Amino acid sequence: SVDTTPITATLFPGDGIGPEIADSVKQVFRAADVPIEWEEHYVGTEVDPRTQSFLTWESLESVRRNRVGLKGPMATPIGKGHRSLNLTLRKELNLYANVRPCYSLPGYKTRYDNVDLITIRENTEGEYSGLEHQVVRGVVESLKIITRQASLRVAEYAFHYAKAHGRERVSAIHKANIMQKTDGLFLKCCREVAEKYPEIKYEEVVIDNCCMMLVKNPALFDVLVMPNLYGDIISDLCAGLIGGLGLTPSCNIGEGGIALAEAVHGSAPDIAGKVYMGEHDRVKDLWRHLIWSVTCSDEAQVLAAYILCGLILQNLANPTALMLSAVTMLRHLELHGKADRIQNAILNTIAEGKYRTADLGGTSTTTDFTKAIIDHL
Amino acid sequence: SVDTTPITATLFPGDGIGPEIADSVKQVFRAADVPIEWEEHYVGTEVDPRTQSFLTWESLESVRRNRVGLKGPMATPIGKGHRSLNLTLRKELNLYANVRPCYSLPGYKTRYDNVDLITIRENTEGEYSGLEHQVVRGVVESLKIITRQASLRVAEYAFHYAKAHGRERVSAIHKANIMQKTDGLFLKCCREVAEKYPEIKYEEVVIDNCCMMLVKNPALFDVLVMPNLYGDIISDLCAGLIGGLGLTPSCNIGEGGIALAEAVHGSAPDIAGKVYMGEHDRVKDLWRHLIWSVTCSDEAQVLAAYILCGLILQNLANPTALMLSAVTMLRHLELHGKADRIQNAILNTIAEGKYRTADLGGTSTTTDFTKAIIDHL
Ligand SMILES: CC(C)[C@H](C(=O)O)[C@@H](O)C(=O)O
Numbered sequence: 170s171v172d173t174t175p176i177t178a179t180l181f182p183g184d185g186i187g188p189e190i191a192d193s194v195k196q197v198f199r200a201a202d203v204p205i206e207w208e209e210h211y212v213g214t215e216v217d218p219r220t221q222s223f224l225t226w227e228s229l230e231s232v233r234r235n236r237v238g239l240k241g242p243m244a245t246p247i248g249k250g251h252r253s254l255n256l257t258l259r260k261e262l263n264l265y266a267n268v269r270p271c272y273s274l275p276g277y278k279t280r281y282d283n284v285d286l287i288t289i290r291e292n293t294e295g296e297y298s299g300l301e302h303q304v305v306r307g308v309v310e311s312l313k314i315i316t317r318q319a320s321l322r323v324a325e326y327a328f329h330y331a332k333a334h335g336r337e338r339v340s341a342i343h344k345a346n347i348m349q350k351t352d353g354l355f356l357k358c359c360r361e362v363a364e365k366y367p368e369i370k371y372e373e374v375v376i377d378n379c380c381m382m383l384v385k386n387p388a389l390f391d392v393l394v395m396p397n398l399y400g401d402i403i404s405d406l407c408a409g410l411i412g413g414l415g416l417t418p419s420c421n422i423g424e425g426g427i428a429l430a431e432a433v434h435g436s437a438p439d440i441a442g443k444v445y446m447g448e449h450d451r452v453k454d455l456w457r458h459l460i461w462s463v464t465c466s467d468e469a470q471v472l473a474a475y476i477l478c479g480l481i482l483q484n485l486a487n488p489t490a491l492m493l494s495a496v497t498m499l500r501h502l503e504l505h506g507k508a509d510r511i512q513n514a515i516l517n518t519i520a521e522g523k524y525r526t527a528d529l530g531g532t533s534t535t536t537d538f539t540k541a542i543i544d545h546l
Numbered sequence: 547s548v549d550t551t552p553i554t555a556t557l558f559p560g561d562g563i564g565p566e567i568a569d570s571v572k573q574v575f576r577a578a579d580v581p582i583e584w585e586e587h588y589v590g591t592e593v594d595p596r597t598q599s600f601l602t603w604e605s606l607e608s609v610r611r612n613r614v615g616l617k618g619p620m621a622t623p624i625g626k627g628h629r630s631l632n633l634t635l636r637k638e639l640n641l642y643a644n645v646r647p648c649y650s651l652p653g654y655k656t657r658y659d660n661v662d663l664i665t666i667r668e669n670t671e672g673e674y675s676g677l678e679h680q681v682v683r684g685v686v687e688s689l690k691i692i693t694r695q696a697s698l699r700v701a702e703y704a705f706h707y708a709k710a711h712g713r714e715r716v717s718a719i720h721k722a723n724i725m726q727k728t729d730g731l732f733l734k735c736c737r738e739v740a741e742k743y744p745e746i747k748y749e750e751v752v753i754d755n756c757c758m759m760l761v762k763n764p765a766l767f768d769v770l771v772m773p774n775l776y777g778d779i780i781s782d783l784c785a786g787l788i789g790g791l792g793l794t795p796s797c798n799i800g801e802g803g804i805a806l807a808e809a810v811h812g813s814a815p816d817i818a819g820k821v822y823m824g825e826h827d828r829v830k831d832l833w834r835h836l837i838w839s840v841t842c843s844d845e846a847q848v849l850a851a852y853i854l855c856g857l858i859l860q861n862l863a864n865p866t867a868l869m870l871s872a873v874t875m876l877r878h879l880e881l882h883g884k885a886d887r888i889q890n891a892i893l894n895t896i897a898e899g900k901y902r903t904a905d906l907g908g909t910s911t912t913t914d915f916t917k918a919i920i921d922h923l
C-alpha cells in the first residue's frame with residue numbers, strides 16, 4: 170500500500186539546535202516505520218567545510234527533485250547586508266504560501282483554550298521585496314509590492330485549503346483603509362476567489378482590529394489569509410496564544426506541488442526571543458546579562474544567541490515544532506496513518522506531562538522527550 | 547492656583563457615538579469643576595450643514611491656538627479615495643507621536659493581570675505616506691518612508707516620557723532583519739537617543755517576536771516605541787489584552803507642545819469590529835446578519851456600521867476611552883489634581899461593577915454610567 174513505498178525527502182537540519190531536533194525527527198520516523206529516506210544537506214549560516222558554501226545548488230535541486238522536504242531553523246543576522254537563508258529558499262523554490270496551523274495542545278495550559286487557527290501567508294512579495302534605497306541623506310524608502318498573480322495564487326490556496334479541511338470561513342487580513350492600492354488589490358483578488366467558493370464564508374478584517382480580536386477571542390477566526398508581513402506578525406501572535414513558536418508547525422507550499430515543512434523558531438532573533446521570554450530560567454538570566462552588558466548591538470545579540478544555543482541549549486531543545494512540521498509533510502504525502510500515529514504520540518506525551526522540555530516548564534532533555542514520544546507511538 | 551484659571555480647549559465630538567460620549571465628558575468635567583471651556587467644532591464624515599464642510603480651517607486653527615484638544619471617533623471609509631480625517635488631522639497639526647497607555651482596569655477581568663504598557667507610535671510617515679501607484683496592470687507598489695528627523699523626534703519623545711514617568715525601559719520595535727534600510731534607520735535613531743538616557747534601559751525587538759511575547763507575558767515590556775504601522779498594530783493588540791479599544795486612552799503630541807487627546811475606537815471598521823466581537827449580543831447578531839446578507843462589500847460594512855451606531859448603540863456607548871483620553875489632556879495641562887479625581891472616579895465605577903455599559907457585559911446606558919462616575923467623584 171501507499172504507506173510502505175519508500176519516498177525520498179530532503180532534510181536541511183539547519184543551524185544551532187537544528188541538528189539535534191532533526192535527529193529527534195529521524196528517530197521518531199524510524200521507530201514509526203515511516204517509509205521515508207532522508208537526503209540530508211547542510212544549509213546554514215556557517216560555511217560547510219565540505220562544500221565551502223552556505224547553500225549549494227545541489228541542496229536546492231534536492232528539494233526540486235523530491236518535491237518534499239523538512240527544514241530546521243536557520244539564523245537571520247540583522248543588518249549584515251546578506252539576505253536571510255529562509256528568504257532565499259522561499260525565493261529560489263518559489264514557496265508562495267506559508268501555512269501555519271495553530272491549535273491548543275491538550276494538557277498544556279495557556280491563557281487560551283481550544284485555539285484552532287490556520288494562518289496562510291503570502292510568502293514571496295509585499296514588504297519582503299528587498300527593494301529599499303536612500304532618497305537623500307536621512308530619508309529612506311522601502312517598496313511594498315503586491316501583484317495580482319501572487320495574491321490570486323495565495324487566495325486560491327487558502328480557499329482550497331479551507332474546503333479540503335472542512336473549514337467554514339476565510340478572513341482576509343489587510344490595511345486597505347491606509348494602503349488602498351496595494352492591500353486593495355490583495356482584497357480584490359481574495360473577493361474574486363471567494364466567489365468561486367460560495368460554501369466558504371468570506372470576510373475582511375483590518376489588521377489592527379484583527380490583532381485586538383485575536384487576543385480577546387481567537388474563536389472568532391478560522392482560516393486567515395494575508396500579505397507577507399501581516400502573516401509574519403499574526404502567525405507569531407497566534408503561536409503565542411498556544412505557548413510559542415516551539416509548538417507550532419509550518420509548511421511552505423511551492424509551485425508544482427513542492428512542500429517544504431519548517432520549524433519557524435528559526436532565526437537568531439527568534440531564538441533570542443524564546444530565551445529572553447524566560448522559558449528557561451538559567452538561560453534567561455544569562456541572556457539578560459549578556460544583552461545589557463554588551464550594550465545590545467546586533468552582532469552581540471546574534472553572537473550571544475549562538476553561544477547560548479551551542480553551550481546551554483545542548484540537549485534542552487524542544488523538537489515539537491519540527492516534528493509537527495514533519496507531520497504536515499506526511500499529510501502532504503497523504504501518509505495520514507503515519508501522520509496520525511506520530512501526531513498523537515507527540516500530543517499525548519505533552520498532555521501526560523511527565524516528559525517536557527525546559528521551554529514547557531519541564532526538565533527533560535531532548536533525548537528523554539524523544540524517547541517518550543517513541544514510547545507513545 | 548493653576549487649577550482654577552480657565553483654559554480653552556478644542557472639542558471635536560466626531561461621528562456616530564462621538565457626540566454622546568463627548569457629552570459624558572462634558573458632564574463629568576462640569577461636575578468636577580474642571581476649569582476648561584470647550585470650543586466645539588464639527589469635524590466628521592458628514593458635511594456639516596452650517597459650514598458645508600467636513601473639516602474647516604477654523605477647526606484646525608482652534609487646536610493650533612488652544613494647543614490642547616479632545617477628539618471623538620471619526621469614521622475612515624475603506625477604498626473611498628479620500629483620505630481619512632484622522633490622518634488629515636495628524637498631518638495638518640503635525641501630530642508626530644501617538645501615546646497610548648494601556649493598563650489593566652481593577653475589577654474588570656480579562657485573561658491578563660497587571661498589564662501596564664505604554665505604546666508610542668510615530669504618527670506621520672512610514673507605511674502611511676499615502677504614496678502608492680500601479681506599476682503595470684496587476685502590479686502595485688506602496689512606499690514606506692522613514693526619515694531621520696521623524697525617527698529622532700519620536701525616539702526623543704519616548705525616552706523623555708520614560709524618564710518623566712519613572713519608567714525603566716524603552717523597547718524599539720522593528721523588522722530590520724527584512725527592512726534593513728528603513729527600519730534600520732529607525733533603530734539607528736533610537737540608539738542615538740538611548741545614549742543620552744543611560745538611566746533608561748534600551749532594547750530592540752523584532753515585531754513578530756514582540757507580538758508573541760506580548761500575548762505570552764506582557765510584563766516583559768514597559769515603554770514601546772515604533773514606526774507608524776507597527777504602532778497601529780501593537781497598540782490595538784495591547785488594548786485587546788485589557789479589554790479593547792473602549793477602555794484605552796490615547797493622546798497625540800505635536801510640534802510646539804500641541805496635545806490632541808482622542809478615543810481610538812474611531813473609524814467605522816473599528817466600530818464594526820467592536821460590534822462584531824460580541825461586546826453586545828443584540829448588535830452582534832444583527833451585524834453578522836448584515837455582514838453576510840450584503841455579501842460583505844465595503845460600502846455595506848460602512849453603512850451597516852452607521853446604522854448600527856445610530857440606531858442601536860444610541861445611549862449604549864461606553865465613554866471610558868474618551869474620558870480617560872480627556873484625563874491625559876488634563877495631565878498635559880498639569881492639572882493633576884483634577885486628572886486624579888476623574889480617573890479614580892472612572893476606575894472605581896468600573897471596579898464596583900454596578901454600572902457597566904453593554905461592551906463590558908453590563909446593561910447600563912451611557913447616561914447611567916456617566917451619572918455613576920459623577921457620583922464617584
Ligand atoms: C527570520 C525571518 C526572516 C522570518 C520572516 O520574517 O519571515 C521569520 O520571522 C519567519 O516568520 O519565518
Ligand SMILES: CC(C)[C@H](C(=O)O)[C@@H](O)C(=O)O
Pocket residue numbers: 346347377622630632633778810812813
Ligand atoms: C482609522 C485608521 C486610519 C487609524 C490608523 O490606522 O491609524 C486607526 O486604526 C488608529 O489607530 O487611529
